Amino acid sequence: MVATTGEHALVLGGSIGGLLAARVLADRYTTVTIIEKDHLPGTGVPRRGVPHGHHVHAMLPRGLQVIEDLLPGFTARVTAAGGLTGDILANVRWNLNGLALRRKVAGLTALSASRPLLEGTVREQVRALPNVKILEAYDVTGLRTSEGRDRITGAAVARRDGSGASVLAADLVVDATGRGSRTPRWLAELGYESPSADRVGIDLAYSSCLVTAPGELMGDDLVVVTARYPGQLRSSVMQRLEGGRILLTLAGVRGERPPLAYDELPAYARTLATADTYDLLRAAKPLGAPVAFRFPAYVRYRYDQLRRLPAGLLVTGDATCGFNPVYGQGMSVAAMNAAALAEELSHGAEPDPYRYFQAVARALEAPWRMAVGADLALPGVTGPALPDSPLTPDYLRRLQLAATEDAEVAAALVRVTSLVEPPPTLLRPEIVARVERFSPIQAILGG
Ligand SMILES: Cc1cc2nc3c(=O)[nH]c(=O)nc-3n(C[C@H](O)[C@H](O)[C@H](O)COP(=O)(O)OP(=O)(O)OC[C@H]3O[C@@H](n4cnc5c(N)ncnc54)[C@H](O)[C@@H]3O)c2cc1C
Numbered sequence: 001m002v003a004t005t006g007e008h009a010l011v012l013g014g015s016i017g018g019l020l021a022a023r024v025l026a027d028r029y030t031t032v033t034i035i036e037k038d039h040l041p042g043t044g045v046p047r048r049g050v051p052h053g054h055h056v057h058a059m060l061p062r063g064l065q066v067i068e069d070l071l072p073g074f075t076a077r078v079t080a081a082g083g084l085t086g087d088i089l090a091n092v093r094w095n096l097n098g099l100a101l102r103r104k105v106a107g108l109t110a111l112s113a114s115r116p117l118l119e120g121t122v123r124e125q126v127r128a129l130p131n132v133k134i135l136e137a138y139d140v141t142g143l144r145t146s147e148g149r150d151r152i153t154g155a156a157v158a159r160r161d162g163s164g165a166s167v168l169a170a171d172l173v174v175d176a177t178g179r180g181s182r183t184p185r186w187l188a189e190l191g192y193e194s195p196s197a198d199r200v201g202i203d204l205a206y207s208s209c210l211v212t213a214p215g216e217l218m219g220d221d222l223v224v225v226t227a228r229y230p231g232q233l234r235s236s237v238m239q240r241l242e243g244g245r246i247l248l249t250l251a252g253v254r255g256e257r258p259p260l261a262y263d264e265l266p267a268y269a270r271t272l273a274t275a276d277t278y279d280l281l282r283a284a285k286p287l288g289a290p291v292a293f294r295f296p297a298y299v300r301y302r303y304d305q306l307r308r309l310p311a312g313l314l315v316t317g318d319a320t321c322g323f324n325p326v327y328g329q330g331m332s333v334a335a336m337n338a339a340a341l342a343e344e345l346s347h348g349a350e351p352d353p354y355r356y357f358q359a360v361a362r363a364l365e366a367p368w369r370m371a372v373g374a375d376l377a378l379p380g381v382t383g384p385a386l387p388d389s390p391l392t393p394d395y396l397r398r399l400q401l402a403a404t405e406d407a408e409v410a411a412a413l414v415r416v417t418s419l420v421e422p423p424p425t426l427l428r429p430e431i432v433a434r435v436e437r438f439s440p441i442q443a444i445l446g447g
Pocket residue numbers: 012013014015016017018035036037038048049050052055056057058059060138139140141176177178179180206293316317318319325326327328329330331332334
């Protein structure tokens with residue numbers, strides 16, 4: 001404990017965003033209470049409040065770095081439970097535009113494990129903090145304010161079984177209830193302006209299934225990504241998990257619906273940009289039925305643009321910005337939000353919501369641009385226009401093709417998509433020179 005900023009902080013929602021916020025708050029508040037609507041299961045077990053837990057969850061190196069800083073030993077705990085680590089380029093097969101990126105050790109660690117194991121491990125470590133308490137099976141039903149409504153003073157909660165309701169007072173409330181966050185509505189009800197919402201209509205569908213398959217099909221690869229590309233709306237990710245299992249997610253955008261019958265998965269996989277997923281499915285055995293997820297749009301709430309906010313209220317994780325999950329950014333951005341919260345608290349005073357939301361906006365800048373830029377390139381996808389960037393779609397496409405032949409370009413690319421380096425590093429003169437030296441015909445003919 002460094003210094004006490006307040007007596008009690010309340011975190012609404014006990015998933016990755018809420019747990020990491022609680023970890024940071026525990027350094028500055030005497031007590032931190034997490035309110036979670038689910039009964040929390042054991043580590044590694046899926047739960048109702050996180051239906052996305054059945055689907056591939058890639059942990060990007062930046063997210064892993066931040067989580068490891070906040071919770072030392074996290075990676076070792078996950079691997080002790082069967083999770084796998086490797087290099088983000090040497091041990092991940094990246095099929096972009098139907099061609100595999102050239103491999104080398106990029107020096108960035110990727111961690112592959114099921115979402116329930118990742119979240120459960122974060123939860124175990126946060127729960128072990130002496131001043132953090134998790135109140136399970138409680139629904140947050142509203143905020144409480146001071147008489148003048150200029151300060152949030154706590155939250156109203158109700159037992160999920162209907163057996164009682166109460167108000168929990170707090171110096172600070174952090175909303176981490178995910179994409180269904182009601183803070184925009186609650187702010188309006190309290191007489192504040194609601195944040196505007198930047199919405200990207202992607203109409204994404206997932207179908208995910210746990211399988212086993214002969215080892216040689218994945219080899220030393222932790223993950224095999226087969227991305228969509230212009231003209232192709234289908235993609236897939238195969239991820240090795242604890243317990244020798246492989247989680248396969250087939251995806252489609254703009255009305256493409258991967259099948260939900262296991263027997264129909266191979267036909268869909270056969271239409272993907274490479275044969276990797278089809279080859280695995282032909283040899284695989286299912287460990288359960290495929291599970292669906294629909295994602296019509298992702299939304300960024302512009303809290304950073306609000307001119308009037310109450311004291312004592314912050315928002316984190318998917319409640320500020322949900323992402324198109326195919327880019328694997330959400331958990332990492334939640335971790336970056338927690339880092340922004342730690343920075344805000346380091347000023348030693350009560351957090352300033354304006355400064356905090358500006359810091360969150362800075363953290364969101366690169367992942368948002370990358371996701372929205374790629375999605376808006378698809379005909380029919382609707383969303384907010386992005387400011388012009390020197391990283392044009394044409395340059396990025398040429399860079400991706402060059403990365404299939406030039407491992408230095410591939411490493412530069414994955415450092416950016418891993419959120420470790422900012423996108424402008426792709427315009428460093430030595431990278432531009434390598435991209436310009438490359439002729440796309442080389443990639444097509446195989447070098
Ligand atoms: C299909 C899918 C695939 C994804 N794949 C990836 C990936 O590959 N990589 C990646 O990094 N990210 C991925 N994400 C995003 C990632 O899951 C989230 O960014 C991450 O979980 C952080 O979210 P969060 O904690 O803010 O919210 P959530 O995970 O949505 O959790 C919200 C929590 O709040 C609780 N809650 C909600 N309402 C209330 C209430 N009223 N009272 C009490 N509790 C409440 C819920 O039970 C839940 O525990 C994916 C998301 C989806 C949907």
